[in-house]
Amino acid sequence: MESAYNSKKNPLSESEASSISPIIEAFLKHKVDRYQRNKKPRYNPTIEVETESHCIVIPVSKPEKSGFKEETKSRISDSSSNSLLYNTNIAPLYSEKEVNARIKEATDNLRQEFIKSTKKILKTIKQKKDIECNQIRIDMRNLFKFRLKKFIRDGTIYSLIHDLEKKDGRLYPDISRFKGL
The missing domain is CATH 1.20.5 (Single alpha-helices involved in coiled-coils or other helix-helix interfaces)
Structure with missing residues (x-):
């Protein structure tokens, strides 16, 4: 039973793993990294616009063009008032009007x-x-x-x-x- 579990967790034995050529090892690492990147959930960026009594979520159609990156997504809240400051490279799709x-x-x-x-x-x-x-x-x-x-x-x-x-x-x-x- 334990050997079946180990074979699922580590399909190659130590001797088999040591005999893999470095080119194949690099190729496999590349494929694993690519798989991990594709496995991450797709990022669907939105902009939240808050007014006095409403919060409106507006989807951004092409985040790459508007400079909207996951790192710059966060909003900065001004602690002295309720107003919100957004990153300046983010352009909202719709105006308040x-x-x-x-x-x-x-x-x-x-x-x-x-x-x-x-x-x-x-x-x-x-x-x-x-x-x-x-x-x-x-x-x-x-x-x-x-x-x-x-x-x-x-x-x-x-x-x-x-x-x-x-x-x-x-x-x-x-x-x-x-x-x-």
């Missing part, structure tokens, strides 16, 4: 989408409530007709009219004879 214009455009688009969706939702709610109100009106009208017919059939309406005439001290005309008008 362009960034603000893009932000304003994006917020305007979001506002318009919000207004559209809100109007659509409110329209459906209004339609549902209109249907409910119309149904309530129909139900109330039908209930009124039903009760009126019931009061007329059982004579309750006549006793109510008679009680009202006594209370008011006047007679109400019988309008049932004007039905045809």
